[in-house]
Amino acid sequence: MKKITLSLLSFFMVFMLFGQKLIQNPNIQSPQSQTLTTAPLNFEQISQQLLNNAQRTPDGLVRCFSTEYEQLQRMQNPQMESIEDFEAWLAPKVAAYKASLSNGNTNKAVITVPVIMHIIHNSTESVGQGRNISQAQATSQITILNEDFRRLNADAVNTPAAFLPVAADLEINFVPALRYASNHPLAGQTLAEPGINRVSTADIAGINNTTNGYSTATIDATIKPATYWDRTEVMNVWVCQIQGGILGYAQFPSSSGLGGLNANGGSANTDGLVLGYTYTGTGGVTTAPFNKGRTATHEIGHWAGLRHIWGDGACGTDDFVADTPESDAANYGCTQTHVSCGSTDMVQNYMDYSDDACMNLFTEGQKARVTQVFANSPGRSELPTSTLGSTLVTTAQFVGTPTTVNVGGSVTFTDQSQSPDNITSWNWSFPGGTPNSFVGQTPPAISYAAAGQYNVTLVITDDNAGGDTEAKTNYINVVNAAACDTLLNILDSDTLRIYSTASGFAAGMNEYDLTPTAEKYLTNSPYSYVTSADVYLFGVADGGNGATVRLKVWDDNSGVPGNVLDSVEFTLADLAATLAGAGGQGLLNLPFDNAVNVGSNDFYVGLSYHNYDVNNGDALGVVSNSIFDPGANTTYTVYDPGSGNAWFAYDALFGNPYTVYISPHMSLDAPTATISTNTTTICAGETVDFDASSSVNTTGYNWVFNGGSPTSASTATETVTYVAAGTPRAYLIVDGNCGSIAIDSVDITVTSSNTVGAASSS
Numbered sequence: 001m002k003k004i005t006l007s008l009l010s011f012f013m014v015f016m017l018f019g020q021k022l023i024q025n026p027n028i029q030s031p032q033s034q035t036l037t038t039a040p041l042n043f044e045q046i047s048q049q050l051l052n053n054a055q056r057t058p059d060g061l062v063r064c065f066s067t068e069y070e071q072l073q074r075m076q077n078p079q080m081e082s083i084e085d086f087e088a089w090l091a092p093k094v095a096a097y098k099a100s101l102s103n104g105n106t107n108k109a110v111i112t113v114p115v116i117m118h119i120i121h122n123s124t125e126s127v128g129q130g131r132n133i134s135q136a137q138a139t140s141q142i143t144i145l146n147e148d149f150r151r152l153n154a155d156a157v158n159t160p161a162a163f164l165p166v167a168a169d170l171e172i173n174f175v176p177a178l179r180y181a182s183n184h185p186l187a188g189q190t191l192a193e194p195g196i197n198r199v200s201t202a203d204i205a206g207i208n209n210t211t212n213g214y215s216t217a218t219i220d221a222t223i224k225p226a227t228y229w230d231r232t233e234v235m236n237v238w239v240c241q242i243q244g245g246i247l248g249y250a251q252f253p254s255s256s257g258l259g260g261l262n263a264n265g266g267s268a269n270t271d272g273l274v275l276g277y278t279y280t281g282t283g284g285v286t287t288a289p290f291n292k293g294r295t296a297t298h299e300i301g302h303w304a305g306l307r308h309i310w311g312d313g314a315c316g317t318d319d320f321v322a323d324t325p326e327s328d329a330a331n332y333g334c335t336q337t338h339v340s341c342g343s344t345d346m347v348q349n350y351m352d353y354s355d356d357a358c359m360n361l362f363t364e365g366q367k368a369r370v371t372q373v374f375a376n377s378p379g380r381s382e383l384p385t386s387t388l389g390s391t392l393v394t395t396a397q398f399v400g401t402p403t404t405v406n407v408g409g410s411v412t413f414t415d416q417s418q419s420p421d422n423i424t425s426w427n428w429s430f431p432g433g434t435p436n437s438f439v440g441q442t443p444p445a446i447s448y449a450a451a452g453q454y455n456v457t458l459v460i461t462d463d464n465a466g467g468d469t470e471a472k473t474n475y476i477n478v479v480n481a482a483a484c485d486t487l488l489n490i491l492d493s494d495t496l497r498i499y500s501t502a503s504g505f506a507a508g509m510n511e512y513d514l515t516p517t518a519e520k521y522l523t524n525s526p527y528s529y530v531t532s533a534d535v536y537l538f539g540v541a542d543g544g545n546g547a548t549v550r551l552k553v554w555d556d557n558s559g560v561p562g563n564v565l566d567s568v569e570f571t572l573a574d575l576a577a578t579l580a581g582a583g584g585q586g587l588l589n590l591p592f593d594n595a596v597n598v599g600s601n602d603f604y605v606g607l608s609y610h611n612y613d614v615n616n617g618d619a620l621g622v623v624s625n626s627i628f629d630p631g632a633n634t635t636y637t638v639y640d641p642g643s644g645n646a647w648f649a650y651d652a653l654f655g656n657p658y659t660v661y662i663s664p665h666m667s668l669d670a671p672t673a674t675i676s677t678n679t680t681t682i683c684a685g686e687t688v689d690f691d692a693s694s695s696v697n698t699t700g701y702n703w704v705f706n707g708g709s710p711t712s713a714s715t716a717t718e719t720v721t722y723v724a725a726g727t728p729r730a731y732l733i734v735d736g737n738c739g740s741i742a743i744d745s746v747d748i749t750v751t752s753s754n755t756v757g758a759a760s761s762s
Contacts, residue, residue, distance in 0.1 A: 048215070051244045057332050061245045061290075063353040064298070064308065064330075101364075109171065110150075111374055113235050114389030115142055115195050116177045118227045119277075120240035122209040123202040130285070131241055131277045135193050137284030138239070142195060144281065144293030145174045145300065148350065148362075155360045159348055160336070166323040168367040172304075172374075174235075175389035181229035183678075188418065199227050213241030216249065216274075225269045225686070230678060231379035233386045235303070236272030237296070239280050248275040248295045250302040253377035254681070267751055268679045269686060271379045273299040289333075292356035301351050304380065305373035306366050309351045315341035321365035324349060334358035378681070394419040394466035396458045401716045402698040404477040404669065406737065409699065410445040411476055413456070421464040429457040433476075448478040477669075477697070484738030485527050485666045486534070489519065489659045494625035496661070498538045504614040505539065505621030507660050508607075509547075516608030517622055518554060518561045518647075519662045523602055527666035529595040531740030533605050536623035536661035538585040540576045543617020547572035548610045551590045553664075556602040560647040565603070566596040572618060585623075587661075595670030595740040605664045623661045671697040671736030673744035681749040684725050688748055691717045692732050695742070700735035707750070722750045 054062045121132035128134040147153040149172040159167050176195025180186040191197070201209050206222045214223065219238065228236050242248070250273035278287040279295040310327035311317035326341035330353035338345045347354045348361055374380050397416040405411060411433075417423055428438040432454040433446040448454065453474035461467040490496070504510025507517045530553050550569045554561035570590065579586045612618040674694040682688060688708075692701050693716045703713040707728030708720040722728065732744045 051216075051246070054244075055330065056245065057353070061247060063247055063332070064249075110173050111171060111384045112173045112175055112389060113383045114177045114233065114386050115145075115174050115237060116181070116197055116229050116234045116388075117141070117195055117237045117239055117280075118197045118199055120199050120201070120204075120214075120223055120227070120238060123200045124209060127198070128284075131239075132198065133239065133277055133280060134284050135196060137281045137286065138196050139176065139194075139281070140283060141237075141275075141281035141293050141296050142174050142176055145296060148294070148297045149174070149300075151361070153360055155357070159361050160344075162344070163346055163348065163361060163363075166363040166365070167361045168364045170362055170367050170370055172370070177229075177234050177388040178391070179388055181233045181388060183230045190420070197227070197229075210241060213243040213276075215243045216246070219274055220270050224272075225683065228269045228272070231268055231271045232382035232678070233388050235300075235383065238272065238274045239277050240274065242274060242276050246276065247279045247290055248273060248299045250274070250299040252302060253305050253373050253380055267683050268379065268681055269683060273303050275299065289355035289357065294350060294356035294359045297350045297359070301362070301366070301370075304370045305377070306351050306362075306369060308353075309346060309349045319351070321363060321369065323363045323365040324351075327352075378679075391420065394421070394423075394460070394462050394468050396460045396468040396470040398456070398458050398470060399693050400456065400476060401693055402695075402700075403475060404479065404671075404697040404737070405448060405699060407451055407478055407480050408447065408449060409478070410447040412445050413443050415441050415458070417458070417460050417468070417470075419460070419462045419466060421462040421466060423460050423462050425459075425461045427459040429455075429459075431455055432478075448476065451478050451480045453477050479668065479737060484531075484668075485524065486663060487521055487524060487666065488663045489521075490625050490661055490663075494659075496536070496623050496625065498621050498623055500621065504619070507624055508538075508621035509609050509612045509614050509618055511614050516550075516552065516606050517660055517662070518552075518604040518606030519660055520604050521602065521664065523600050524666055525600045527668060528599055529597055529667045529670040529738075529740065530592065530603070530605065530664045531595045531667050531670070531736070531738045532589055532591040532665045534587055534589050534661075534663040534665070535607065536585075536587045537575065537579065538621040538623050539619050540572070540579050540584045540621075541617060541619040542571075542573040542576040543613060543619075544573075545611060545613045545616055545618055547612035547618045549575060549620065550608045550610065551592070552606055552608060553592075553596045553598065554604040554606075555598070556604070561604040561606075565598065566592060566594070567608075568592050572612065572620065575620070584619075589665075589739070591739065591741050593741065593743045594673075595667060595736065595742065597670065605662055606660075607662065625659050625661075665738050665740075667736065667738035667740050669697045669737060671695065671699075671734045671740055671742040673698075673732045673734040673742040675730070675732045675744045675746045677746060677748075680746060681751070682722060683751050684723055685721070686750075687719050687721045688730075689717070689719050690730065690732075692734065693717065695732070695734045695744075697736050698734040698742075699737065702733040702735070704731040704733070706730065708748075722748060725750050725752045 051062070057063055117138050119133060119138065122130065125132040149170045151167060151169040156167070178191060178194055180189050180191065201207050204223060204226045207214065207218065219240065219242070223240065224238065227238070251271050273296065275296055278285050279290045280286065281293045282291055307319045308330065309319055309324050310329055311319040315326055315328045325343040325346050327345045328340040331338055331345055331347040332353055334354055334357070335347055338347060346352065348359055350359050350362055351366070352359070374384070395418055397418070398413055399416060400411045400413045402411065413428065415426060426439065426441045428443050430436050430438070430446045432450065432452065433448050435444070435446070438444070454476040455471065455473050456475045457469065457471040459467070459469045499506040533551055535551070548569050548571050550567045552567040553565045555563050555565055557563070568590070575588070576584065578588065607622065609620065672695055674692065676691040676694055678689040680688070690703065701714055701716055703718055705711050705713070705720045707724055707726060708722050708730065710718070710720065720730070727747050727749055729745050729747050734742050736742065
């Protein structure tokens with residue numbers, strides 16, 4: 001066996017592969033440029049053709065446009081999941097829900113939905129004139145919704161006896177939004193008219209005053225994106241004049257998992273429903289026979305996951321609700337004795353096309369579907385916890401970033417308090433910090449000079465004798481830099497060596513496939529987390545064979561490496577490139593994507609080698625001590641894949657202690673990276689708000705926004721604009737103690753800005 005003695009330099013060259021690893025291993029996707037060879041479909045023309053062919057009431061109105069819009073959606077989204085796939089998912093959940101009802105295990109739990117009505121009117125129209133409908137007409141619509149969805153409607157007495165057993169209270173309560181949403185320039189301020197946002201055409205770029213209304217394409221592409229409020233806080237209702245005689249339409253829910261619904265119902269900034277202004281609420285400028293607010297009841301049914309009662313087809317076409325009778329077509333007027341498909345039609349159902357005065361019920365089966373939507377669908381599931389429709393209470397709130405720092409580090413505190421009145425004072429207390437108190441909304445960075453856990457308190461008052469206190473106990477964790485430990489089993493007196501074979505290295509890549517190499521470490525209490533490892537490599541070269549190296553941690557299995565607790569992969573090409581200027585050798589620090597918890601147990605840290613070919617240019621060796629040195633530990637390796645991957649100790653081979661230079665860094669705690677966003681689905685040109693403040697044990701933030709602007713950031717929060725359609729991935733890499741990192745990622749779906757994302761209905 002040939003011995004090669006390394007000449008030790010007076011210093012080690014330490015290289016960090018962090019940046020390269022980010023490029024190589026998370027498979028970050030970059031937008032691909034494409035050359036179109038065919039002319040794109042003109043969806044506005046197609047939409048107009050569908051409108052021309054739509055069924056109309058005897059007086060020429062389009063009671064509902066959902067089927068046509070779904071056709072348009074399928075043209076735009078060929079990958080749209082089938083109705084059959086959705087229904088297969090839904091059936092067992094509906095069965096479980098019904099079983100729970102029959103067993104008496106489901107209690108009434110009324111859902112509260114804040115509503116904002118965006119009244120789009122000509123700049124020449126004052127309140128109560130034309131399209132700028134009166135407050136009374138607008139708020140009457142919310143009253144009607146509460147009656148219909150709670151089965152408190154006076155005409156519930158008109159439900160035929162045959163349908164009474166299935167008539168349902170959907171347990172949804174609608175309330176007017178009282179404040180502007182968080183994405184509005186006046187966020188948090190009180191609305192002059194609860195539930196109403198009046199928008200003049202002069203305030204929307206790209207539209208003018210109208211006499212015959214706006215096309216659905218203009219509403220979706222121009223009006224909605226300019227006026228929508230965050231759908232996780234409020235249900236958006238646009239009230240305007242719609243071209244083509246359409247009474248209204250709604251966007252179906254996304255990711256609800258329901259039969260018959262597109263998995264991607266449309267963009268967040270088009271989500272909600274659109275109502276013709278003469279078919280909104282009652283009184284005012286409403287027009288009979290659609291003047292009792294049931295257009296909105298019908299549309300919200302679609303928005304909450306319901307299909308037309310006849311399934312938009314002939315007999316045998318399913319609306320995915322078992323307790324609604326089959327029907328062969330829509331019913332108009334109020335044909336209460338109409339029979340089709342062998343039974344009397346439920347013309348009184350809100351999801352038929354009957355006149356407003358004829359409608360009076362939802363069913364238990366429809367309620368089951370709506371319940372699933374509010375449990376699963378974005379823009380629906382968040383609304384029950386929204387506070388926009390509730391009276392604001394003076395509440396002290398704050399966050400600190402980061403909450404774990406080294407001695408001498410600092411924390412930034414951000415006030416998040418709210419009040420229906422004006423907050424006039426903020427009094428902060430930072431025991432153990434410098435300064436230890438502050439008066440004002442925004443304190444300076446607070447530094448901590450001693451290790452320990454510290455409380456933080458904020459007291460606020462407002463100008464109406466209101467006030468509140470938030471006190472967080474042991475909120476800030478300050479640790480000593482010495483809370484980190486490095487384990488090194490090669491002694492200062494040892495001679496560093498590299499042992500080679502005829503082809504390759506004894507510890508490293510070789511023709512005998514002796515892989516992996518693992519170094520044993522005894523329990524190292526109180527340190528529980530392996531954050532990275534220093535690895536001294538020699539002779540690193542890449543032969544272009546796609547070889548990779550994995551840094552691993554194993555638990556102990558009766559004195560040999562057991563299960564792999566975690567691993568991180570590096571390409572041999574990256575390692576060789578990093579060490580190219582040092583002759584292929586050097587000490588590298590290789591970080592884990594997330595700190596590995598080994599608890600208070602013995603463990604192993606080492607390398608495994610993959611897809612390498614030592615006969616075609618691949619080479620990598622791990623430096624060790626001399627076999628004659630009294631090394632502090634033992635190195636293990638897998639002898640031969642052909643012998644059952646049995647581990648053996650190098651000591652047994654060499655007859656003396658043998659230790660490789662794989663030195664783990666350990667920490668008392670580990671960071672956790674957590675990304676929060678206000679949305680993950682947008683149109684091109686829109687923004688996403690990213691927030692890392694829920695991450696724990698962090699000392700710094702590093703963002704990578706592929707396809708976004710900016711492309712990177714180092715703050716806890718960042719707003720990013722995406723201009724190109726695609727599914728770019730955003731990464732958060734948080735720094736922790738002892739060089740540890742943690743990584744989280746999220747995919748952002750960016751659709752083309754000219755995509756019509758709404759499933760229309762009436």
